[in-house]
Amino acid sequence: MPINNEVRLLDKKWSAKTHWPNRLDWLEIQGMRGWARQRVTFDFPVVAIVGENGSGKSTVLQAAACAYKSSPRTWFPTEFFPDTAWEKIREVTITYGYTVGGKSDSRTLRKPTTRWLGQTDRPERSVRYEDLNRIQPVGARVGYARIAKIAHTETSSKAFAQAKVKRLSFVMNQNYESARMAITSADDDREVPVLNEKDIGDYSGYHQGSGQITVQELFKIDFPRYGLILIDEIESSLHPRAQRRLVRDLAEQARLQECQVILTTHSPYILEELPLNARICILRNSVGQAKVKEIVAGVSPEFAMTKMDDDVHPECDIYVEDEAAKIIVEEVLARHGERVIHRCSVIPYGAVHVGVALGQMVDGDRFNRSTVVFLDGDSAPSKGCSLLPGGDAPEQVVFKDLRERAWANLWTRVGRDGGIVRDACTKAMTLDHHDWVRYAANDMRTSPEALWRAMCAEWASNLSVTDVQQVLKPILTALPS
Secondary structure (H helix, E strand, O other), rough: OOOOOHHHHHHHHOOOOOOOOOEEEEEEOOOOOOOOEEEOOOOOOOEEEEOOOOOOOHHHHHHHHHOOOOOOOOHHHHHHHHOOOOOOOOEEEEEEEEEEEEEEEEEEEEEEOOOOEOOHOOOOEEEEEEEEHHHHHHHHHHOOOOOOOOOOOEEEEOOOOOHHHHHHHHHHHOOOEEEEEEOOOOEEEEEEEEEEEEEOOHHHHHHHHHHHHHHHHHHHHOOOOOEEEEEOOOOOOOOOOHHHHHHHHHHHHHHHOOOOEEEOOOOOOHHHHHOOHHHEEEEEEEOOEEEEEEEEEOOOOHHHHHHHOOOOOOOEEEEEHHHHHHHHHHHHHHHHHHOHHHHEEEEEEHHHHHHHHHHHHHOOOOOOOOEEEEEEOOOOOOOEEEOOOOOOHHHHHHHHHHHHHHOOOHHHHHHOHHHHHHHHHHHHOOOOOOHHHHHHHHHHHHOOHHHHHHHHHHOOOOOOOHHHHHHHHHHHHHHHO
C-alpha cells in the first residue's frame, strides 16, 4: 500500500537529519525472558514492533520507559521486572544508546544481584507510557462502579482543545462537538471520559464503545516536545480504519513535536501505514532445545502475519496466464526457490492482454504490494512483464524437454509403467498442444492436474541456471528485502 501523506511528510523531515535532537537510538537486553543482547534499533520517529504473544514486545517498551528520568513521572525497572515467588531477576542488563543535542552516548541499567544499579545516571526526557489499562471498560475499573450512581454530579473536567477533538473525530470517523475527562463528586481522583455529539449530547465512558474509550484515554496525554511515547498493543479495540488513522495522527504529532513513538502491535493495518525501516519483528526461533530471539527489521505485513499465523500471508503476487503457467512457476519455486515460495501467491489472470495491462500497472507502481507479471514464453515482450523460460507455450516447453530426456523419471512421479507414460505422452503430442495434458492423463488414468504437476516438477529438476534465474530474478527483485 502506498505510504500515507502524514508518514510521507514525516519521512521527509526525518531524512533531513537536522531534527529530533533527543532520541532513543537502540536498546539491548541481557539475561531476562530469553533476551541475549539482541539489538533493537529505532530508525524512524514512529516504530512498530510486531511479534507473537510472549516474544518480548512489551519488554522492549518497558525497558525503553526505564531509560530516562522523566517528569512528572519516572519509571523504574522494579515496576516492570519485580522479584516474585516464581522469578528472581539477577544478572540482568539493559543497555541503550541515545542522542541528546546531536551527541550520541550510551547507558546501562543492571541488576547483578538484588538491586538495580545505574538509575541515577539516566538522561532526562519526557516519557509517556500507555499500557493496556486504557482498554479496560470504565465500569469494570476499580472504584468506578459507585461513580455511575445518579446521585453524583460532575464537579470539574479537563476539556480537550478543539484541535485534539478534531484529531479524535478524524481517527474515529465521527463528528464530536467536544471531549473531556470529568471528575465527579464521588471521587476526586478517578476521571471519566465524556464525549459530546451534536444529535446525541454528552455520553460517558460507561456508555461508549471500547474503541472510543481507548482512543480518548490515549489522546488525553499531551505529546511532549522531543519526548518519548510508548504505546502497548495500539490496535486494541479498534477497527481497521481507526487503526490506520491513528498511525497517521501519530505520524503528524511526531513530525510537529519532533517526538519519538514506539508501539507494539499484531495488526497488518498498522504495519502497512509505516515504511519498512519503521517495522521491527521479534521472532522466536528454536535452536536445539532453546528458544532464541531474532530481531528482523524491514518486514512486510504479510511476512509478519505469516510468522504469527498458521496460514500463509503472501508478500508478493505473481500473475501468470493460466493454471498451466501457475503450476510451472510453483514447481520452479519449490525446486529452486525454497526460501521464497511461502512468501508468494501465484494467480492466473486469463487472456494475454490482461497480463499486458497488469504489467503496465507494475511499471507504473500502481499495486499496493509487490507484484510480478509473467507472460508465456511465446508472447512478445511487454513493459512491466517477464517471460517464462523456453520461448514457447508452457506445454510445448515441458513436453519437448521431457521427450528429449526420454521422459526421464516422470513415470515414478505419476506411479505408472514407463512404457505407458512414454506412449501416452508421445501420442498426445500429435494433437493441438492445448490438449496434450488432458489426452495423456486420460490414457494413464490419472487427473490432468496431477500429471501436469508431475511433469513440471520433473522439468524443473533439470533446468539450466539461466532458465531458473529467468523465473527467480524478477521475484527476488520484487520481494521486500
